[in-house]
Amino acid sequence: MSEQDIALITGASRGIGAAIAVRLARDGYNIWLNYRSNHEAAQAVAAQVRDLGRDCTLLPFDVSDESAAKEALENILRERCPYILVNNSGVNRDGLLFWMSREDWKDVLNVSLDGFYHVTSRIMGLMMQKKRGRIINIVSTSGQTGMAGQVNYSAAKAGLIGATRALAKEVARSGILVNAVSPGFVETDMTKDLPKAEILKMIPLRRFGTCEEVAAVVAFLCSDDASYITGQVLNVNGGVYM
Ligand code: NAP
16 A cells, blocks of 8 residues: 555445444545435544544445436546445345335345445546556345345345456456455444344354454455455354355
């Protein structure tokens, strides 16, 4: 990395994305912090990044909205191109497929898959010109095993795993590494209403993961130590899927 390298993290106002932003700031990166609408939470993460001596630029926009992504990124990308892109933003709208509304189906796919496309495709060309970059997509165990009540979410995350592998092949010769990190159950707002006691029985390590444990694996994939890793899915799941 160089002194001026930037990491763009989507969905970084809370949860796993926030921990990734703070961890990469600690590792020396300036941060471009995307989120959808929670300005207060985003400001708090930005303050932590700045306390670590790094710059933090807030980029609030809905990744599923193509024109919003274009508007937010067009000008800033004329000045600089991030070395790291972490596609972390994601939502769940759980329910059995039989009852699932078209809206719940589309929302989940739009944030994960369209969001990946809207942000990554804008940055790709610039990274390719520079012949360096790291892209990390946050997927889920649900996309690997399938999870009842999450047909939309499992489809979105499985799709993102496919996109990770295909893009890794497309850009390897341009010096860009593309990988996915796949958390199991992690303590965040997304999992706060789950029946924890029941779920813990399924996890060999008998606990949920922390956001910092996921961020540490992302940081590894961004590091020089990961220079021969591309197209992979790294599981951070306490053994719930092996
Ligand atoms: P979270 O606590 O619910 O936080 C979601 C973050 O994404 C927030 O910063 C939110 O911004 C942002 N966001 C949501 N929709 C967005 C959109 N359309 N455009 C831009 N930003 C958006 O989620 P999390 O649990 O940290 O999950 C982060 C990622 O890890 C997701 O992709 C999730 O699927 C994946 N994951 C989570 C778990 C888990 O157990 N928690 C397990 C496996 C995978 P606002 O604050 O502005 O709403």
